[in-house]
Amino acid sequence: MNIADSEEMAAHLLERGYVPTENLDEADLALINTCTVRDHAEHRALSFLGRLRKWKRENPARIIIFAGCAAQRLGEKLKKTFPFLDLVSGAKDIDQFAQLLDKSGLFHAEKAQTPAGQKSVTGYVTIMRGCDFKCSYCIVPSVRGPVQCLPSAEILKNATQKAAQGYSEIVLLGQTVNAWKEDGKTFADLLNDVSAVKGVERVRFVSPHPIFITPDFLKAVENNPKIARHIHLPVQSGSTKVLQEMKRGYTREILLEKLDALKERGFAISTDIIVGFPTETEADFQQTLSLVDRVHFSAAYCFKYSPRQGTPAAEMTLFPEKILEERLDILLNKVKGLAESAYRAQIGKPVQILMESPTKGRTSDNFWAQTCQTYPVGTVVNTEVLSVEDTLLLTRD
Ligand code: 5AD
Ligand code: SF4
Numbered sequence: 001m002n003i004a005d006s007e008e009m010a011a012h013l014l015e016r017g018y019v020p021t022e023n024l025d026e027a028d029l030a031l032i033n034t035c036t037v038r039d040h041a042e043h044r045a046l047s048f049l050g051r052l053r054k055w056k057r058e059n060p061a062r063i064i065i066f067a068g069c070a071a072q073r074l075g076e077k078l079k080k081t082f083p084f085l086d087l088v089s090g091a092k093d094i095d096q097f098a099q100l101l102d103k104s105g106l107f108h109a110e111k112a113q114t115p116a117g118q119k120s121v122t123g124y125v126t127i128m129r130g131c132d133f134k135c136s137y138c139i140v141p142s143v144r145g146p147v148q149c150l151p152s153a154e155i156l157k158n159a160t161q162k163a164a165q166g167y168s169e170i171v172l173l174g175q176t177v178n179a180w181k182e183d184g185k186t187f188a189d190l191l192n193d194v195s196a197v198k199g200v201e202r203v204r205f206v207s208p209h210p211i212f213i214t215p216d217f218l219k220a221v222e223n224n225p226k227i228a229r230h231i232h233l234p235v236q237s238g239s240t241k242v243l244q245e246m247k248r249g250y251t252r253e254i255l256l257e258k259l260d261a262l263k264e265r266g267f268a269i270s271t272d273i274i275v276g277f278p279t280e281t282e283a284d285f286q287q288t289l290s291l292v293d294r295v296h297f298s299a300a301y302c303f304k305y306s307p308r309q310g311t312p313a314a315e316m317t318l319f320p321e322k323i324l325e326e327r328l329d330i331l332l333n334k335v336k337g338l339a340e341s342a343y344r345a346q347i348g349k350p351v352q353i354l355m356e357s358p359t360k361g362r363t364s365d366n367f368w369a370q371t372c373q374t375y376p377v378g379t380v381v382n383t384e385v386l387s388v389e390d391t392l393l394l395t396r397d
Contacts, residue, residue, distance in 0.1 A: 001173050001206075002068060004124035005094055006033045009067060012098045016107045024055060029063040034070035036139055038306035042070045049082055056084040063106055065089060067097075072143040092145055094129075121356050121378050123167030125158045126150065127190065128174035133209070135236075136247045137277060139308040140175055149180050152190060156197065163199030168378040169354055170194055172205040178212035187212065188220035195226035201380050202354050202364065204228045210235070211249050213258040221265055225352070230298070230366035231262060234272035238291030239284035242277050246313075252287065259295050268342060268365035270299035275331055276324040277305050278316035285327055292334055298342035298366070300335040304328050339391055343367055346385045346393055353381045353395070369393035 009031060010020065021027050030052060034045035049066060056062050065087040066078060072090030079085050089100055101107050130145045131138075159170050172194065174180060178187045195203045203226055210233055221227050237243050240251040250258075262269055273288060292300065304324040307314040346367055355361040358374035361381070370392055375381050383397040 001126070001175065002033050002035060004126050004173050005068065005091070006031070007124065008094060008126075009033065009065075009089075009097050012101060015098075016101065027062070029065070030055070031065045031067060034066065034068040036068075036070040036073045036143060036308075038303060039308070040306065042073070045070050049078075049085070053082070053084055063087070067091075069140075069143045073139070091143055121167060121354060122169045122171055123159075123162030123165070124171050124173055125155060125162060125194075126173045127155050127177060128180045131175040132179070133176065133249065134247055134312075136245065136312040137274065137305060137308065139311055142310055144175055147176070147179060149182060152182050152185055152193065155190065156193060159194045159197050159200065163197050166199075166378060168199060168201040170197075170200050170203050172203065174205075175207065176209040176212070177205045178208040178217065186214075186216055188214075188216045191217075191220050191227055192224055195224055200226065201378070202226055202228050204230070204366075206232055208233055210255055210258050213262065218261055218265065225364075228366065229266045229364045230268045230270070232270045232272075233259070233262070235259075235291065236272060236274050237277065237280070237284070238288035239280070240287075242280050242284045242287075245279050246274075246277060252291065256291075256294070263295075266365070268298040268367070269295065270301075270366075271295075271297050272301045272303065273331065274303050274305050275327040276319045278313055278318060280305075280319075280327075285330075289331065289334060292331070296342070297335070297338055299339055300331075302328060302331045302335060343388045343391050343393060347388060348385060350382070350384050351393065351395065353383065355379055355381060363393065367391075367393055369395055371395050371397050373397055
């Protein structure tokens with residue numbers, strides 16, 4: 001979502017005569033798009049902003065914009081700590097970013113620049129913003145606001161434009177992406193519609209919520225090979241008690257049913273897990289470890305619980321840092337080999353590779369693969385996995 005939001009904001013800067021650079025020294029403007037989901041993410045954004053003090057001093061005409069979720073949470077008071085900051089643009093303001101630039105008086109409309117050459121096969125299309133859940137640890141609903149679904153007509157227009165620009169993989173985006181709906185239309189219908197757009201070879205989506213893994217969705221997947229066989233489905237915990245206290249809306253049993261249904265349909269599943277939620281006992285933690293053993297995720301991103309001001313869980317008593325560290329270490333040790341074993345399990349399987357370079361691409365289940373022959377970027381190659389080198393599939397083609 002942040003990549004897509006950054007692209008959207010950058011497009012308005014391109015229209016005002018800016019061109020992207022990787023080199024801060026030659027930049028006239030820095031746009032920092034931020035995350036606040038954990039304290040650590042916000043901290044990194046703020047310390048980066050602090051380091052720009054010197055950069056701005058070197059040339060006071062340089063412009064600094066602080067955007068996204070941390071900007072939403074901290075607001076204009078940021079300018080007290082960082083008086084050299086020019087603009088603050090919260091995550092909820094993304095639709096008004098152009099007006100904000102114009103109002104600031106810092107920019108002059110110039111001839112639009114041609115965007116830099118396309119580097120990837122993946123185009124991002126936002127389909128909904130915000131979240132109607134109230135997970136007790138999570139700050140997202142307060143910084144992003146309630147769910148707003150974009151109309152299907154607009155989504156299809158965006159997907160068509162991206163496909164015409166050569167992006168053959170479309171990633172649909174939203175905080176709870178599979179909660180998308182419109183009168184008479186479901187997320188499954190939208191997946192089918194987007195995959196039918198001319199030039200679209202593959203559709204992915206991020207991040208789904210387990211609750212919306214419905215029979216309707218599973219049916220769409222069965223009938224539509226363009227829907228990628230990989231899902232990043234955050235489970236957060238393997239203990240029903242903790243899941244209830246997190247207000248996730250599902251039990252371990254319901255979760256396992258959904259995960260099994262996805263596995264049966266050939267999905268590789270990656271996930272997010274939080275350790276050290278305030279009420280997580282040793283037995284609860286063991287439940288999470290056993291879930292990881294049972295499901296064979298292809299990857300798991302593991303986080304220490306981080307209290308976020310204003311969320312219900314932030315009122316609960318925290319574990320000492322030592323316990324958080326211990327649990328995270330144990331879990332990280334368990335998930336360490338997941339990717340390698342998921343790659344090894346691919347040997348002998350048929351795969352469809354969407355080429356991202358003449359000899360490399362990703363399979364439908366999101367594994368990197370290298371072909372023997374060369375192919376045009378953006379096309380799909382049907383072949384079979386012969387062997388594996390670490391985290392790279394080698395194919396028979
Ligand atoms: N502490 C730790 N991890 C969190 N996440 C969300 N909120 C918190 C928090 N307060 C994790 C969840 C989510 C991912 C994006 O960040 O696992 O899926
Ligand atoms: Fe946060 Fe829960 Fe919404 Fe995900 S579903 S964004 S974890 S409140």
